[in-house]
Amino acid sequence: MKTFFSLLQKKLFAENAPLVMLVGLCPLLIASKTLISGLVMAAAISSVLIFSCVVISLVRKLIPDNVRLVAYMIIIATLVSVAEIMIRAYLPTHYVNLGIYIPIIASAGIVFAQADNVASKNGIVVSVIDGTLTAITFSIVIITVSFLRELLGSGTILSHRMIEEEYGMSFALSGGGGLVILGMLAAVVKKINSIKKSKKEGE
Amino acid sequence: MNKKRFSFKFDSDEKIKFSLSEKKKNIIYSVLTLFIVAIVSAALLSGVNELMQADERNKNDADMLEVMKRILSADEYRKTENGFEKTKEILAVYEAYEGEEIKGYCVQVEVKDYTDTITLMVAIDNEVKVQAVEIVAMSENAGKGIKAKDPQFLDAFKGKDNYITANKGTPKDKNQISVISGATTTSKAVTEGVNDAIAVVSQIKADVASVEKETGEDAPETNEIPTETAPQEVAPETQTPTEGNVGEGGSAQ
Incomplete structure (x- = not known):
């Protein structure tokens, strides 16, 4: 359990996928206008990440090295399509909102990096743990960003009004606003990282 | 080489x-x-x-039913295909039955503002008065357009029975509503959708009236039906199913 937390900490700060490695930004920016769409996207990406880790770590020895990227692409795209069908079936209202953006997960670097860096080199247990941690990291980031964007932009949280309508900053809802919020979060994580590093050096 | x-x-x-x-x-x-x-x-x-597909279809129907129950409560909803001109904006028309009597109509309309597609459910009663309007689905990308979900705006449609115009400022006319500031295009698109729904229901009503007359006494076919839609509506095969409903409705009246 202790190693799990230390691993999570490492994933959250030193190797934060969206904020330090800057992968998976496309779905992150697209689906973070409202908290609920952020939650749906987090669920979709998490399931795709974990299942792709399972499948790829299982078949990694069967796939020749020179076509591995293509094969991973097909596997990831299949899992994304399954996720899309599931969302269409069980969350139709969110499918209307997010539908055309779900397939973009297939091209998101976060899944692909995970598949090629971890799942193709490790056994199933290690890859699933690592994939889960990446999924948790991504979910935390997208939930934070979408929370801030919805609160600042529309003044609501899950469609409950929090701030008077006239104080809403519609800039936060635009793409630029999303990038600015993301940048601020990245700065915070970077600061924490540098503090940690200097502490380590001091010891 | x-x-x-x-x-x-x-x-x-x-x-x-x-x-x-x-x-x-x-x-x-x-x-x-x-x-x-x-x-x-x-x-x-x-x-x-x-x-998933079969499941999905059931789910979608169930969702629509839930929306209709909320905006126009009735015992049964039957999808109808007759008596109106089909356009791509009109997704479905349901007749709401209370017992054997038609209580009103629910029209599912799809409209576009400049970037997004909005699906509306409009409940209209027998006097072609709007009972309620609900936004069933709207793309998240709508951004500012999301304001159109404001119940105050949607309630303003209640009781309207004719072509509605959306304007800025306070409404002066009975069939006028005020647009949401900052979401003018979306408000106008929603208004257009409601107008489409009203048009469909008045067409159905006109059709029912004409069939009624026809069955009663041999009245001319194209009575209250405006212009080009007429020949389609009085086509023999589209009449037969409507006749049954009309008979029931007529006897109850």
Whole structure:
């Protein structure tokens, strides 16, 4: 359990996928206008990440090295399509909102990096743990960003009004606003990282 | 370049031949692997899709039913295809039955503001008065347009029975509503959708009236139906199902 937390900490700060490695930004920016769409996207990406880790770590020895990227692409795209069908079936209202953006997960670097860096080199247990941690990291980031964007932009949280309508900053809802919020979060994580590093050096 | 490679291939050196065949084996193995991966993926996808599709259709109908129950409560809702001109904006028209009597209509309309598609459910009663308007689905990308979900705006449609115009400022006319500031295009699109729904229901009403007259006494066919829609509506096969409903409705009246 202790190693799990230390691993999570490492994933959250030193190797934060969206904020330090800057992968998976496309779905992150697209689906973070409202908290609920952020939650749906987090669920979709998490399931795709974990299942792709399972499948790829299982078949990694069967796939020749020179076509591995293509094969991973097909596997990831299949899992994304399954996720899309599931969302269409069980969350139709969110499918209307997010539908055309779900397939973009297939091209998101976060899944692909995970598949090629971890799942193709490790056994199933290690890859699933690592994939889960990446999924948790991504979910935390997208939930934070979408929370801030919805609160600042529309003044609501899950469609409950929090701030008077006239104080809403519609800039936060635009793409630029999303990038600015993301940048601020990245700065915070970077600061924490540098503090940690200097502490380590001091010891 | 091409020629050189060609000649190289046929150079019958023992070693080169061996490495070539090894490479070929690799290629065949890779192609086969990819083929199998693709086949398995396709099979999985089609299986999942097949499983989900039926479920999805039921779910969608159930969702619509829930929305209709909320905005126009009745015992039963029956989808109707007759008596109106089909356009791509009108997704579905439901008759709301209370017992055997038609209580009103629910029209599912799809409208576009400048970027997004909005699906509306409009409940209209027998006097062609709007009972309620609900936004069933709206793309998240709407951004500012999301304001159109404001119940105050949607309530303003209640009781309207004619072509509605959306203007800025306070409404002066009975069939006028004020647009949401900052979401003018969306407000106008929603208003257009409600107008479409009103038009459809008045067409159905006109059709019912004309069929009624026809069954009663041999009245001319195209009575209150405006212009080009007329020939379609009085086509013999579209009449027969409506007649039954009209008989029931008429006797109750």
